[in-house]
Amino acid sequence: MAIGEIVGVAPGTTFASRRELYDAGVHRQLQAGIVGSATTGAEPIVLSGGYVDDEDYGSEVIYTGHGGRNPLTGRQIADQTFIRQNQALVTSCLQGLPVRVVRGAEHRSSHSPATGYQYDGLYRVESYWHSVGRDGFSICRFRLVSENELATRGAESTPVRVATTVLRVVRDTALSKRVKHIHEFCCQVCGTRLECEGGWYAEAAHIRPLGSPHNGPDTLDNILCLCPNHHVLFDNGGFTIDDDLTLVGIEGRLVASHDHPISRENLSYHRSISGMGGSSRRE
Amino acid sequence: MAIGEIVGVAPGTTFASRRELYDAGVHRQLQAGIVGSATTGAEPIVLSGGYVDDEDYGSEVIYTGHGGRNPLTGRQIADQTFIRQNQALVTSCLQGLPVRVVRGAEHRSSHSPATGYQYDGLYRVESYWHSVGRDGFSICRFRLVSENELATRGAESTPVRVATTVLRVVRDTALSKRVKHIHEFCCQVCGTRLECEGGWYAEAAHIRPLGSPHNGPDTLDNILCLCPNHHVLFDNGGFTIDDDLTLVGIEGRLVASHDHPISRENLSYHRSISGMGGSSRRE
Numbered sequence: 001m002a003i004g005e006i007v008g009v010a011p012g013t014t015f016a017s018r019r020e021l022y023d024a025g026v027h028r029q030l031q032a033g034i035v036g037s038a039t040t041g042a043e044p045i046v047l048s049g050g051y052v053d054d055e056d057y058g059s060e061v062i063y064t065g066h067g068g069r070n071p072l073t074g075r076q077i078a079d080q081t082f083i084r085q086n087q088a089l090v091t092s093c094l095q096g097l098p099v100r101v102v103r104g105a106e107h108r109s110s111h112s113p114a115t116g117y118q119y120d121g122l123y124r125v126e127s128y129w130h131s132v133g134r135d136g137f138s139i140c141r142f143r144l145v146s147e148n149e150l151a152t153r154g155a156e157s158t159p160v161r162v163a164t165t166v167l168r169v170v171r172d173t174a175l176s177k178r179v180k181h182i183h184e185f186c187c188q189v190c191g192t193r194l195e196c197e198g199g200w201y202a203e204a205a206h207i208r209p210l211g212s213p214h215n216g217p218d219t220l221d222n223i224l225c226l227c228p229n230h231h232v233l234f235d236n237g238g239f240t241i242d243d244d245l246t247l248v249g250i251e252g253r254l255v256a257s258h259d260h261p262i263s264r265e266n267l268s269y270h271r272s273i274s275g276m277g278g279s280s281r282r283e
Numbered sequence: 284m285a286i287g288e289i290v291g292v293a294p295g296t297t298f299a300s301r302r303e304l305y306d307a308g309v310h311r312q313l314q315a316g317i318v319g320s321a322t323t324g325a326e327p328i329v330l331s332g333g334y335v336d337d338e339d340y341g342s343e344v345i346y347t348g349h350g351g352r353n354p355l356t357g358r359q360i361a362d363q364t365f366i367r368q369n370q371a372l373v374t375s376c377l378q379g380l381p382v383r384v385v386r387g388a389e390h391r392s393s394h395s396p397a398t399g400y401q402y403d404g405l406y407r408v409e410s411y412w413h414s415v416g417r418d419g420f421s422i423c424r425f426r427l428v429s430e431n432e433l434a435t436r437g438a439e440s441t442p443v444r445v446a447t448t449v450l451r452v453v454r455d456t457a458l459s460k461r462v463k464h465i466h467e468f469c470c471q472v473c474g475t476r477l478e479c480e481g482g483w484y485a486e487a488a489h490i491r492p493l494g495s496p497h498n499g500p501d502t503l504d505n506i507l508c509l510c511p512n513h514h515v516l517f518d519n520g521g522f523t524i525d526d527d528l529t530l531v532g533i534e535g536r537l538v539a540s541h542d543h544p545i546s547r548e549n550l551s552y553h554r555s556i557s558g559m560g561g562s563s564r565r566e
Contacts, residue, residue, distance in 0.1 A: 038482065082481035090481030095460070128481070177378070194512060197520025197558070198365035198373030198411070199321065228511030229477060237480025275480070 003043055004098045004122065011121035014113055021046075026119050027102055034066055036088030041097040042125075045089075045144075046117070048104035053133045053141075055213070056109040059148065061101065061123065062213060064133070065089070065140030076135035082128070082237075086140045093125035093142070094236065101144065122147045127209070127235070130275035138275065176204030179223045179260060187227035188255045189239075189247065194227060203231045207241075208266040214273070221263040224254075240274040241267050248276045286326055287381045287405065294404035297396055304329075309402050310385055317349055319371030325408075327383035328372075328427075329400070330390045336416045336424075338496070339392040342431065344384065344406070345496060347416065348372070348423030359418035365411070365520075369423045376408035376425070377519065384427065405430045410492070410518070413558035421558065459487030462506045462543060470510035471538045472522075472530065477510060486514045490524075491549040497556070504546040507537075523557040524550050531559045 006025050013024075021027040027044045029035045036042035045063065047054060052074075055062035065086035068078035082090050092099050101120045103112045112118070123144040133139040185200035186193045194201040205226045208216030216222055226234060233239055239249035243264050246253050248271070256262065289308050296307075304310040310327045312318045316334075319325035330337060334347035335357075348369035351361035365373050375382050384403045386395045395401070406427040416422040468483035469476045477484040488509045491499030499505055509517060516522055522532035526547050529536050531554070539545065 087481045090479070094479060094482045094484045192512065194515050195521055196373070196377055196516060198370045199377045201377045201515050201519065228515055229475065232477050232484050232511055233479060236484065238478060 003041060004100075006100070009119055011119060013119045015117045015119070017116060018046075021102060021117050021119075026100060032066070032085065034085035034088060036085060036092070038084075038087040038091055040088070041092035041095060042085070042088040042099050044100035044102055046102045046104060047107045047109075047112070048117075049106040049108055052135070053131075053139055054107075056103075056107070056111055058111045059146040061144045063089075063142045063144055065142065068137055068139070076133050076137040076139065079138040080140045082140055089125050089142050090128055093128055096124070098122040098147065099125060099144065101146070120146075129237070129273035131273065173204075173218070175218060175220055176223055178220065179204055179225045182257050182259045183225040183255070185225070186255070187230055188224050189226060189230040189234075189250075189252060191255065192227045192229075201228075202226065203228055205231045205234055207263065208269040209235075209273075214269070216266060216269070219263075221261045222266050224262075234270075237274050240271045240276045242271075243267060249274075286324060287383075289383070292402055294402060296402045298400045298402070300399060301329075304385060304400055304402075309383060315349070315368060317368035317371060319368060319375070321367075321370040321374055323371070324375040324378060324380040325368070325371040325382050327385055329385045329387060330392075330395070331387035331400075332389040332391055335418070336414075336422055337390075339386075339390070339394055341394045342429040344427040346372075346425045346427055348425065351420060351422070359416050359420040359422065362421040363423045365423055372408050372425050373411055376411055379407070381405040381430065382408060382427065384429075403429070412520070412556035414556065458501065458503055459506055461503065462487055462508045465540050465543045466508040466538070468508070469538070470513055471507050472509060472513040472517075472533075472535060474538065475510045475512075484511075485509065486511055488514045488517055490546065491552045492518075492556075497552070499549060499552070502546075504544045505549050507545075517553075520557050523554045523559045525554075526550060532557075 002025060009024055009026055015021045015024065018030050022030055027035060027046055033046050033048065034042050035044055047056060047061065051064040053064045065080045066084065067080045068076050070077045080086065099122065101123045102117050103120055104117045105113055105115050123146050126143045126145050128140065128142045131139055131141045180202045185202040187202065202225050205224045206216050207222050207224060208214055210216050210218060239247050241254055242248055245256055285308060292307055292309055298304045298307065301313050305313055310318060310329055316329050316331065317325050318327055328346060330339060330344065336347045338345040348363045349367065351359050351363045353360045363369065382405065384406045385400050386403055387400045388396055388398050406429050409426045409428050411423065411425045414422055414424045463485050468485040470485065485508050488507045489499050490505050490507060491497055493499050493501060522530050524537055525531055528539055
């Protein structure tokens with residue numbers, strides 16, 4: 001198994017066939033789009049036009065998970081879940097592992113090669129969530145961002161604290177600061193307040209995530225005050241929240257405050273992407 | 284109060300005197316090196332040669348806190364603690380707020396202006412810790428890194444996952460991965476294992492921090508498996524660990540494993556920088 005770069009294979013290298021990709025060690029599976037396991041993470045993925053829901057913006061790819069397709073028609077005929085190859089991409093996300101991205105000519109985006117396959121360098125799995133695909137079934141989605149893009153983005157949004165294995169950045173906007181002060185830095189899920197020397201620490205978590213494709217608003221009613229643990233769980237399918245503020249997936253109820261309205265619409269959106277109820281084709 | 288950039292004052296702007304700095308709104312205090320409060324964070328700091336322990340590497344500054352000096356001799360005559368202006372810099376650290384940095388000619392580093400004062404742009408407080416100064420007393424230390432430097436560093440160490448208010452990066456090295464697997468992703472302090480959809484999440488924390496001035500080693504016996512909450516507390520003076528693995532600052536005992544030796548020397552170092560016992564001039 002090989003995670004990360006393959007020695008001697010530079011980004012931009014092209015290959016005539018899946019067999020050549022295989023022999024070069026870039027993608028050691030002749031059929032599957034994802035190679036990897038839940039233990040090691042995903043090694044490479046191939047974008048080859050198989051899934052109608054893939055979105056390719058070059059340095060950013062919204063990738064559809066594996067499974068649930070009719071092999072003859074290519075149509076989605078069942079729900080996808082985060083198991084097998086999809087779970088490998090989850091592991092890559094949770095452990096911050098790089099994933100090689102290969103584009104095939106059949107992928108037919110402006111970023112694809114004219115013929116054959118092209119190795120396009122390392123990407124990170126930034127997040128994963130549930131969605132409803134064009135064929136009406138639940139699909140697994142992943143946002144992959146190229147490492148080059150991440151470097152650039154770092155340059156734009158410089159609020160960065162760096163540690164070697166974990167990097168945590170908090171730039172308090174006026175709104176996130178307000179949410180933390182309303183709750184006096186106590187987690188709205190567990191009540192924990194981290195007492196550091198000289199101050200308290202809490203994190204501001206967006207209910208409907210900011211940025212494409214979620215496009216959540218940066219408003220007070222879309223922000224929660226959470227401890228780092230519950231922030232990780234909230235962002236990665238560990239739990240979600242019902243309209244009556246009951247927690248789903250873990251025990252308990254969200255602590256509310258009169259000064260802090262919570263958008264029910266955004267809670268519903270979070271439930272849908274966490275795959276725990278909310279808006280789905282079955283409603 | 285003004286945090287961040289001052290409209291119309293570009294980095295590199297020089298000022299003849301503290302009075303001019305004051306009138307421009309860059310540093311609205313004529314004497315103190317730090318302006319700010321525990322609530323709002325530090326606005327600006329002035330490097331003016333007052334503290335013998337300051338270290339200036341240009342884009343990175345190891346800054347000494349306020350207090351404990353004899354105003355006549357400038358020598359340290361008492362311990363410093365994280366209160367008042369020092370606490371303002373802690374708030375800047377915990378909330379990720381930018382701090383303006385001004386260098387004075389008297390600071391006498393290669394980065395100082397020949398005369399007067401120079402505004403050198405925005406910095407982040409990356410970490411804070413206790414240390415023993417040249418005069419033998421305990422001092423408060425802060426690492427400030429320029430936002431430009433952080434952008435560059437982001438480009439070098441690209442393993443970055445980005446969220447808008449919090450950015451958490453985990454790049455599993457072989458060692459951090461091993462530590463997590465030994466403990467099966469359970470926090471060595473509280474036993475918590477974060478169950479995300481499709482996988483577990485834990486963080487690898489260095490006991491003696493990597494990088495100057497701590498220069499801790501990247502070895503198995505210098506890494507702990509912690510939940511994000513205890514990682515934040517461990518890195519920010521919330522608790523430390525005794526040689527017998529009893530926790531100091533919070534209740535409990537570190538969970539040990541035969542497969543995971545812990546360096547007592549590095550624990551002692553962590554106690555010293557957390558200001559809770561360990562190596563100090565009084566030993």
